[in-house]
Amino acid sequence: MFSGIKFRRNGSDQKPIVSLPSEYQALLEFLSADSFSASCSDIEQYLTDYWNNLKHGDFPRWQAAIDEILGLRDHSQTGWQVEDDFLSLAPNGFPESNHQQLEQALRQLMPWRKGPVGIGPVNIDTEWRSDWKWQRLLPHLDWQGMRILDIGAGNGYYGYRMLNAGAEAVIGVDPTLLSVMQSRLMQHCAGQPANWVLPMTLEQVPENLSGFDVVLSLGVLYHRKDPVEHLQKLRQCLKPGGRVVVETFVIPPGMGDSIEVDRYARMRNVYQIPSVGLLREWMEQAGWRDIHMVDLCRTSVSEQRSTDWMRFESLAESLDKEDNKLTVEGGPAPVRMVCVANKAE
Secondary structure, three states: OOOOEEEEEEOOEEEEEEOOOHHHHHHHHHHOOHHHHHHHHHHHHHHHHHHHOOOOOOHHHHHHHHHHHHHHOOOOOOOEEEEOOEEEEOOOOOOHHHHHHHHHHHHOOOOOOOOOEEEOOEEEOOOEOHHHHHHHHHHHOOOOOOEEEEEOOOOOHHHHHHHHOOOOEEEEEOOOHHHHHHHHHHHHHHOOOOEEEEOOOHHHOOOOOOOEEEEEEEOOHHHOOOHHHHHHHHHHOEEEEEEEEEEEEOOOOOOOOEEEOOOEOOEOOOOEEEOHHHHHHHHHHOOEEEEEEEEEEEOOOOOEOOEOOEOOOOOHHHEOOOOOOEEOOOOEOOEEEEEEEEEOO
8 A cells, every 4th residue: 555554353352553655764864874863763663653543534535536546657657847937747657547546536636736747747736836935946956966954844755846846855744634745646646756744843853863954934924923933943844054935925125023813814823924124133033144035926816816725715816805915804815925044053
């Protein structure tokens, strides 16, 4: 089984015994080398416990869809490429005759949020045009040879873009099981590159998983009650001299230092949106140096929208119908800031 989860019968109970899937074995081999070796056993134990104790009603359906997809694949035709800014996985790995069955199985893994991405002959039009955000991030770091930790990685889309830009390896973390399942399918179709997404939050990352060259926190900070604590935790993951990329909502000038919200653009668990100045203060308070605000961009309904692969309401439904510069709650429409900073040597 792709899941790596097998069962044995003890009396009348079905007890799961987890044999970690192949992509996690490759991860553990990567961690066992160099500065990550101390974290290897902790990560292995966490993953074993996670899959042993997994209770999610949609897991069997998602697993069945993935097994079906991998059963359709020509296993000699793995790989991935970025061409004309489009990520394509196993472009020659699925016969055209299986197109309809492949698409139906991929739709069992909806909603697809980060992309767009092609799997075999099927192009998945995701909620986010993540390729646009990537183009805003790309010029501001030298990605060559970097070992990267991506917080809130989703299905690992940005990991492929970072590898394509020269990164050595990307470890993502995301607590959403569907995102993790999508990422594992994508990795198998791609031939298991060094791009993993683990089912955890930043707070669950072992303290000894450190020594990264770069850590990313894209669209996470506003979901944290204590933003400075989050920024400090990011520093702990880096080697001396490492760099952070933080992307978060900010408020326009003239609205004070921040706004506190219960919901924002129909999103729950959004607590505080800072001004650009307060965001810089948070970064400084958390110990970051050489802070550069490198991009300020209003999110458009062309960049984030409902599609046939993400049929829930999206940004357009979260904006005031009379004034699209406001959210339905009356706050400013989403504007995102990207800042890059260094950890002191």
